[in-house]
Amino acid sequence: MIYLDNAATSWPKPEEVYTVMERFLREAGANPGRAGHRMAREAERMILETRTRLARFFGAPVPERVAFTLNATDSLNIALKGLLKPGDHVITSSLEHNSVARPLNRLAALGVEVTRVANDSVGLIDPEAVRKAIKRNTQLIVINHASNVLGTVQPIRELGRIAKENGLLLVVDAAQSAGHLPIDVEKDGIDILACSGHKGLLGPPGVGILVLKDEIPVSPWREGGTGSRSESPVQPEAYPYRLESGTPNTVGIAALGAGVAFIEKVGLAQIRAHEDMLVNRLLEGLRSISGVKIYGPADASLRTGIVSFNLAGWEPVDAGAVLDHVYGIAARTGLHCAPWAHEAIGTFPAGCIRFSTGYFNTVEEIDQAVAAVRELVRSAA
Numbered sequence: 368m369i370y371l372d373n374a375a376t377s378w379p380k381p382e383e384v385y386t387v388m389e390r391f392l393r394e395a396g397a398n399p400g401r402a403g404h405r406m407a408r409e410a411e412r413m414i415l416e417t418r419t420r421l422a423r424f425f426g427a428p429v430p431e432r433v434a435f436t437l438n439a440t441d442s443l444n445i446a447l448k449g450l451l452k453p454g455d456h457v458i459t460s461s462l463e464h465n466s467v468a469r470p471l472n473r474l475a476a477l478g479v480e481v482t483r484v485a486n487d488s489v490g491l492i493d494p495e496a497v498r499k500a501i502k503r504n505t506q507l508i509v510i511n512h513a514s515n516v517l518g519t520v521q522p523i524r525e526l527g528r529i530a531k532e533n534g535l536l537l538v539v540d541a542a543q544s545a546g547h548l549p550i551d552v553e554k555d556g557i558d559i560l561a562c563s564g565h566k567g568l569l570g571p572p573g574v575g576i577l578v579l580k581d582e583i584p585v586s587p588w589r590e591g592g593t594g595s596r597s598e599s600p601v602q603p604e605a606y607p608y609r610l611e612s613g614t615p616n617t618v619g620i621a622a623l624g625a626g627v628a629f630i631e632k633v634g635l636a637q638i639r640a641h642e643d644m645l646v647n648r649l650l651e652g653l654r655s656i657s658g659v660k661i662y663g664p665a666d667a668s669l670r671t672g673i674v675s676f677n678l679a680g681w682e683p684v685d686a687g688a689v690l691d692h693v694y695g696i697a698a699r700t701g702l703h704c705a706p707w708a709h710e711a712i713g714t715f716p717a718g719c720i721r722f723s724t725g726y727f728n729t730v731e732e733i734d735q736a737v738a739a740v741r742e743l744v745r746s747a748a
């Protein structure tokens with residue numbers, strides 16, 4: 368299998384991730400608890416270690432500002448529904464994944480005002496258009512760092528500056544950038560960062576992350592047991608337990624820690640350089656085939672490892688099925704849970720074909736994928 372669906376879930380994982388999952392489940396797979404028995408204490412120690420690693424990785428001031436959730440969708444729901452109330456105004460983009468778009472639609476039905484700033488032809492949002500959209504009742508800006516359809520990387524630091532100058536919160540959906548691009552919540556002016564553990568951070572599915580720059584009072588989402596302050600009749604105010612209740616996914620968190628440790632060992636710059644090289648090669652190969660329409664920035668440095676395209680004579684869903692069945696290539700076709708992004712680039716409702724590379728892809732795999740696309744286009748001519 369040539370796996371080019373890393374934007375959905377990265378695969379394979381570093382060997383350490385598999386090893387830690389099994390070892391943790393066998394040796395310390397107990398409920399974490401500070402005052403408990405030794406297996407419980409080991410689980411608690413590991414969670415703190417992973418929290419600390421992630422805080423360092425994303426520039427959060429203290430480990431307690433990293434909360435574990437289910438996935439990026441969960442983190443975004445917690446942030447948006449825990450901050451916005453009827454009468455508030457929020458600015459977003461037309462490129463958002465449904466994990467932002469749907470919560471905002473629900474909030475809009477409850478009286479939250481939503482402005483969607485349009486993107487240019489390659490998916491870039493103009494920070495000045497965001498500034499112009501600010502109103503008296505604007506509370507926050509929520510935007511993806513990198514589009515899951517186009518790979519386009521947004522000027523987050525500039526948006527952070529605009530948010531700060533206007534007393535707004537910046538919530539960033541980093542599902543497609545975490546583990547691919549450097550992110551520092553302090554330097555980038557990100558108030559809340561939401562991302563998945565199972566994509567660029569190379570962990571298993573089942574863990575999401577929410578990072579807070581400051582002690583922003585996000586309303587608790589799920590209330591219940593936190594393993595501490597059990598005498599309190601209500602959810603603790605302090606982070607991270609304000610947003611964490613119930614038995615956490617200890618095995619997933621342990622393995623996520625191993626994924627991030629791998630990234631630290633290899634170096635984000637090295638990972639980025641490898642993915643850039645693959646994307647350049649992919650773009651070059653696809654551009655050499657007439658009948659391929661590529662979306663997003665021409666310059667690989669303005670995108671992540673995502674390349675989306677359509678083929679003359681092919682419906683994306685059919686092309687995806689042939690790539691899988693005949694060529695053993697895993698691609699993602701359709702709307703990628705981002706219908707507005709497809710409307711913005713004129714590919715709604717059929718969508719397009721998305722190849723998304725990862726650190727473990729090779730040049731040979733990219734060349735085989737390009738050769739398969741060439742044959743597909745030829746067969747339809």
Ligand SMILES: Cc1ncc(COP(=O)(O)O)c(C=O)c1O
Binds near residue numbers: 438439542
């Ligand atoms: C930009 C973006 N945001 C959010 C999500 C949702 O991530 P998760 O599956 O971890 O909830 C995705 C998933 O593909 C995404 O690409």
